[in-house]
Amino acid sequence: TQLLEQSPQFLSIQEGENLTVYCNSSSVFSSLQWYRQEPGEGPVLLVTVVTGGEVKKLKRLTFQFGDARKDSSLHITAAQPGDTGLYLCAPNTGGFKTIFGAGTRLFVKA
Amino acid sequence: NAGVTQTPKFRILKIGQSMTLQCTQDMNHNYMYWYRQDPGMGLKLIYYSVGAGITDKGEVPNGYNVSRSTTEDFPLRLELAAPSQTSVYFCASSYGGSNSDTQYFGPGTRLTVL
Structure with a gap:
């Protein structure tokens, strides 16, 4: 059984602050995706990282895949209320079965 | 395109x-998936399908059945509802099965079993 841990579980910050959330495992993954889920909706893909050490930027969001492909981080610069949601890490162990972490619930106060 | 649609939105x-x-x-899309999401937990795969007529079990298939008679539709059947099946159910689809393909999710069905 693979252990997938996302931290922190919950984060409440003021608008304009920076934050980093983490996704960690002892397993090596072929790729990893980050999804954001807003209340009452399904998850929406933010990014896919494939190569160890890869860094991708999406406006104020910076995603990094660990060198060993066992972990990933998501950094948000100058958070805005629109960033509020559940951030899910979804590593892939091969094929088309994707596992999802429990997520980090982010609340950005105006 | 409507994307992925799910009905009903709520059911008791x-x-x-x-x-x-x-x-x-x-x-x-060829690939379709059913997940359940329990409070404070991630999404768990119930069943998936790689094309019409082909389905397979995911991580938590007990108590559920699926069919895939067409490319477009992938219904999930609960035969004898139990309180443990109270959850939010999400259907998703993807074009291919590669590990970098995007999964597109429906809005979910919130099911309560009393």
């Missing part, structure tokens, strides 16, 4: 009742 069942959760996608 009594223990032992049965129901079918509907899922339709209009993107001509």
Whole structure:
């Protein structure tokens, strides 16, 4: 059984602050995706990282895949209320079965 | 394109009742998935399908059945509802099965079993 841990579980910050959330495992993954889920909706893909050490930027969001492909981080610069949601890490162990972490619930106060 | 649609949005069942959760996608995707999401937990794969006529079990298939008679539709059947099946159910689809393909999710069905 693979252990997938996302931290922190919950984060409440003021608008304009920076934050980093983490996704960690002892397993090596072929790729990893980050999804954001807003209340009452399904998850929406933010990014896919494939190569160890890869860094991708999406406006104020910076995603990094660990060198060993066992972990990933998501950094948000100058958070805005629109960033509020559940951030899910979804590593892939091969094929088309994707596992999802429990997520980090982010609340950005105006 | 409507993307992935799910019906109903909400449902309350009594223990032992049965129901079918509907899922339709209009993107001509080969792969479709059913997940459940419990409070504070991630999404767990119930069943998946790689094309019409082909389905397979995911991580938590007990108590559920699926069929895939067309590319567009992937209904999930609960035969004897139990309180443990209280959850939010998401259907998703993807064009291919590669590890970097995007999964497109429906809005979910919130099911309560009393």
